[in-house]
Amino acid sequence: MADESTLPRGVRALWHGPETGRRGPKPTTSVQEIAEHAIALADAEGLEAASLAAVASRLGLTTMSLYRYVDSRDDLRAVMVDVAMGPLTLTRRSWRRRLEEWAHADFAQLMAHPWILDVHDPEPPVGPNMLAWTDAGMGVLLDAGLDPQTASSSLLAVDGLARHSAQIVRQYSVSGADAAWANRLREVVDADRLPALHAVLTAGALEDEDGLETDLDVGLGLLLDGIAARLER
Amino acid sequence: MADESTLPRGVRALWHGPETGRRGPKPTTSVQEIAEHAIALADAEGLEAASLAAVASRLGLTTMSLYRYVDSRDDLRAVMVDVAMGPLTLTRRSWRRRLEEWAHADFAQLMAHPWILDVHDPEPPVGPNMLAWTDAGMGVLLDAGLDPQTASSSLLAVDGLARHSAQIVRQYSVSGADAAWANRLREVVDADRLPALHAVLTAGALEDEDGLETDLDVGLGLLLDGIAARLER
DNA sequence: GGTCATTGTGTAGGTCATAAACAGAATGTA
DNA sequence: TACATTCTGTTTATGACCTACACAATGACC
Numbered sequence: 329m330a331d332e333s334t335l336p337r338g339v340r341a342l343w344h345g346p347e348t349g350r351r352g353p354k355p356t357t358s359v360q361e362i363a364e365h366a367i368a369l370a371d372a373e374g375l376e377a378a379s380l381a382a383v384a385s386r387l388g389l390t391t392m393s394l395y396r397y398v399d400s401r402d403d404l405r406a407v408m409v410d411v412a413m414g415p416l417t418l419t420r421r422s423w424r425r426r427l428e429e430w431a432h433a434d435f436a437q438l439m440a441h442p443w444i445l446d447v448h449d450p451e452p453p454v455g456p457n458m459l460a461w462t463d464a465g466m467g468v469l470l471d472a473g474l475d476p477q478t479a480s481s482s483l484l485a486v487d488g489l490a491r492h493s494a495q496i497v498r499q500y501s502v503s504g505a506d507a508a509w510a511n512r513l514r515e516v517v518d519a520d521r522l523p524a525l526h527a528v529l530t531a532g533a534l535e536d537e538d539g540l541e542t543d544l545d546v547g548l549g550l551l552l553d554g555i556a557a558r559l560e561r
Numbered sequence: 562m563a564d565e566s567t568l569p570r571g572v573r574a575l576w577h578g579p580e581t582g583r584r585g586p587k588p589t590t591s592v593q594e595i596a597e598h599a600i601a602l603a604d605a606e607g608l609e610a611a612s613l614a615a616v617a618s619r620l621g622l623t624t625m626s627l628y629r630y631v632d633s634r635d636d637l638r639a640v641m642v643d644v645a646m647g648p649l650t651l652t653r654r655s656w657r658r659r660l661e662e663w664a665h666a667d668f669a670q671l672m673a674h675p676w677i678l679d680v681h682d683p684e685p686p687v688g689p690n691m692l693a694w695t696d697a698g699m700g701v702l703l704d705a706g707l708d709p710q711t712a713s714s715s716l717l718a719v720d721g722l723a724r725h726s727a728q729i730v731r732q733y734s735v736s737g738a739d740a741a742w743a744n745r746l747r748e749v750v751d752a753d754r755l756p757a758l759h760a761v762l763t764a765g766a767l768e769d770e771d772g773l774e775t776d777l778d779v780g781l782g783l784l785l786d787g788i789a790a791r792l793e794r
Numbered sequence: 795g796g797t798c799a800t801t802g803t804g805t806a807g808g809t810c811a812t813a814a815a816c817a818g819a820a821t822g823t824a
Numbered sequence: 825t826a827c828a829t830t831c832t833g834t835t836t837a838t839g840a841c842c843t844a845c846a847c848a849a850t851g852a853c854c
């Protein structure tokens with residue numbers, strides 16, 4: 329068989345759909361279905377809960393049968409991320425509005441599926457949805473008039489901001505809820521050794537729930553202003 | 562014994578140093594030493610290689626003995642991150658220069674120890690070095706005249722940018738080196754379905770090594786401009 | 795009707811984190 | 825000095841995880 333594809337089995341299936349006209353028994357499930365169950369597990373109990381064994385058991389299959397659909401755990405995770413991010417549609421407004429939409433949609437997906445932040449493929453994602461997101465973001469910035477290199481760097485900054493904001497919100501909501509983290513900090517932060525941090529803490533900047541949710545918008549505002557300035561140059 | 566600390570054993574040891582005047586046998590090693598060996602393993606072969614068993618074996622100890630120094634694997638990882646980030650010293654120049662220093666130092670540490678990006682504590686870091694970094698960054702922005710809330714959001718944006726840039730550089734250098742990733746993309750990116758991405762790819766924006774290294778500076782420029790504009794307001 | 799690629803399964807091995815119980819060492823106290 | 829206490833490192837054991845391999849059943853194609 330002439331298999332020159334360098335894509336792992338799972339991700340390849342996301343692009344090409346179920347292969348047709350094959351011999352042997354019909355598959356009883358699909359990469360999409362596997363991904364959905366894995367996502368449900370990860371949403372409920374974190375990425376570690378979406379083990380091959382757990383996913384297979386949810387589907388009424390054995391662990392090993394999943395390897396007929398996915399090359400490895402990493403492949404499964406790449407598939408999960410691509411499916412969880414889903415498709416993206418932007419309106420047709422100004423570049424600034426569209427980039428805000430892009431960032432907010434990114435952030436929203438990360439908040440809906442926080443375990444995405446725990447998936448660290450050593451290679452860049454190549455699933456259809458992930459590339460569609462990249463394409464959409466690049467499209468906005470190229471339309472705005474940026475050169476490809478700057479557009480790429482700028483989109484990277486926006487994505488980095490969205491991801492890091494989601495990460496921080498998650499950390500503070502997990503640990504802020506029962507105030508364990510606040511106690512830890514008080515155990516250790518002292519006004520002499522860490523004056524600036526102490527000042528920010530007493531100002532309550534980190535404990536304000538709404539404050540956390542606007543981190544993204546503040547940072548986004550800074551970035552968009554910077555991009556606008558570069559466009560006028 | 563009155564142990565009211567909420568900090569895990571390993572991180573607490575980073576703050577207080579080795580406890581003195583204790584009974585029982587002298588410890589044969591220390592949290593710092595453990596961290597150094599774990600870091601060496603992670604630097605060489607990735608975070609997964611720094612398992613408790615591997616670290617213990619490097620020290621000539623059994624796996625279980627590490628639990629005398631560290632509460633859990635997560636605790637060990639928090640310690641590793643804090644030690645690997647190390648201390649930070651900033652010069653005394655303008656806020657803009659100092660924030661650039663902060664971001665470049667952050668980025669440099671992440672490039673030296675890329676596995677830091679793979680560590681996802683569910684709670685925010687509370688080690689001495691991590692908090693010193695935060696304090697230093699906050700200090701720059703507060704000195705510049707930002708209010709605590711905006712300072713916090715801005716530092717978060719800078720950190721997010723540095724981390725995401727490091728992540729991207731790592732992904733592209735791992736996969737770009739043998740061009741496997743480029744082949745995967747060509748297998749799938751088509752000028753009709755993903756026009757903007759196709760344009761950026763043919764412009765070579767993603768393959769240029771120097772381009773990757775300046776992503777941080779481009780994004781940083783955008784953010785600093787945005788902060789400067791906010792200060793003049 | 796036979797060939798054979800493909801599917802799900804059973805087995806088995808290796809790694810990992812971590813709990814529990816124990817023997818020895820160093821300190822403090824009587 | 826003798827004993828009690830407390831901390832050390834170890835041994836042993838458990839359960840979860842990923843995955844390589846061999847096998848039997850399936851069904852499309854020649």
